[in-house]
Amino acid sequence: MDALARAGSLSTPLRDGDMLAAIDLGSNSFHMVVAAYTLGQLRIVDRLREPVRMAVGLDARGGLDRAVRDRALACLARFGQRIRDIPPQRVRALATNTVRLMAAPQSFLVPAETALGHGIEVISGREEARLIYLGVAHAQPPKPGSLRLVIDIGGGSTECIIGRGFQTIERESLQVGCIATTRRFFGDGRLSPKKWREAVIEVGAEFQQFANAYRALGWSEAIGASGTNKEIGGICAAMGLTKGAVTAAALPRVRDRLLEAGRIDAIDLPGLSAERRSTIAGGVLVLEAAFDALGLERMAVSKAAMREGVLYDMLGRGSGHDPREASILALTQRYGIDEGQAARVEGTAMRLFEQAAPAWKLDPDDLLMLAWGARLHELGLAIAHSQYQVHGAYVIEHSDIAGFSRQEQQFLAALVRTHRRKIPKSAFDALPDRLLPSARRTAALLRIAALLHRSRDSEEIPRLDLLVDGPRMVLGLDRRWLHNRPLLRADLEGEPPQIAALGVQLEIATT
Structure with a gap:
């Protein structure tokens, strides 16, 4: 089973009767649309709208008026009550222009996520445009x-x-x-x-x-x-x-x-x-x-808008037609990434993920991020070999990548930034607290996978066992195979102090 198929086997496809919800935290109104997935189609079962007027409360310095903030949180709490029985993977809440302009968006997003009971993603203007078009195209x-x-x-x-x-x-x-x-x-x-x-x-x-x-x-x-x-x-x-x-x-x-x-x-x-x-x-x-x-x-x-586009985007994600896949492919082609090396690293990263996921409570979204991080980890080589992980992370974080929210791009950028060399303390600063544990642990898996394939050898790794227990990670390798690779052996011996910056205690075991 290749890496892509392995990723699909751990995903959660839509089933008949599943409920989905899309929440649009607009600058004027907050909207929520709830739909049922029936016979391969979406059937709208509920709509809620409240004129929160977030943009009215935003001052020139990017601060949000307390009264407007309280109004927004109260609205999200009411939305949260309506969708409390819908699984998190079937809910997408997207924030747009007003939150993009906030000086300290996390000061609003943290209580907002608590009120809603779900994570909230911030999207770029161009991603907002894509979703608007998708909603209109399906409606008309x-x-x-x-x-x-x-x-x-x-x-x-x-x-x-x-x-x-x-x-x-x-x-x-x-x-x-x-x-x-x-x-x-x-x-x-x-x-x-x-x-x-x-x-x-x-x-x-x-x-x-x-x-x-x-x-x-x-x-x-x-x-x-x-x-x-x-x-x-x-x-x-x-x-x-x-x-x-x-x-x-x-x-x-x-x-x-x-x-x-x-x-x-x-x-x-x-x-x-x-x-x-x-x-x-x-x-x-x-x-x-x-x-x-x-x-x-x-x-x-049109009667449709971004929220309908979000629902249809979720439908694509849940039925094997994730638009983000096309964006990742476009990036690999645009930056001339070595697809063979990317596939080797991705395959090993998937093997590690399967063994670590249950104990670390990693989910299918983390799996996708790891797979995409592996495909893009050498993107920065198109700019310069020196510090290419820095260049690659910058491109990923600051590009308009169709299908991705800002947090998803920041997650990917953090994986690419930390897959080699010294891990800066600020590598994960852009991510909300709810994503930090999975981001750090996923980064550790990518880092090990990239290190194991540093020689760009196409030979399969004969033994790859991973045991995780809290922060402790024991990597099991074949002794003879490792002995014949002195450079890799030296890299692995020097890795525990480096990877510790991710909150991981790495041990190497050979038999």
């Missing part, structure tokens, strides 16, 4: 072979995506959401045509960074996702301008009607909910800038 299947533009205006950011089928081609995320833009340009509550024109030019400059490339690629239809676009579409319908879409002709009339109010608190648009009155100006402004920059004439509105 695209025409075969045609390109589609999806625009999602959130509370703190706006995502623009071009895709074909269920795959994204271009993804961009801008710091111009409905809350952020309203606060930025109309913080005093006053509206005026002059201020609006200046703001549209400024926001439009953000879209101009990629507008030419998008327009050159083209699309056959444009779709708006999430609450702000749905609200604007509803206003257009209520004003008798469209049947629910947003058009280049209707949008200026919505804007002019909005500006007639003169003040945010006096806005009275047909079809506008009281909840969105305080932020609709920023949403309309961002959409007008997008229409101008991208040359849009019409945008339909």
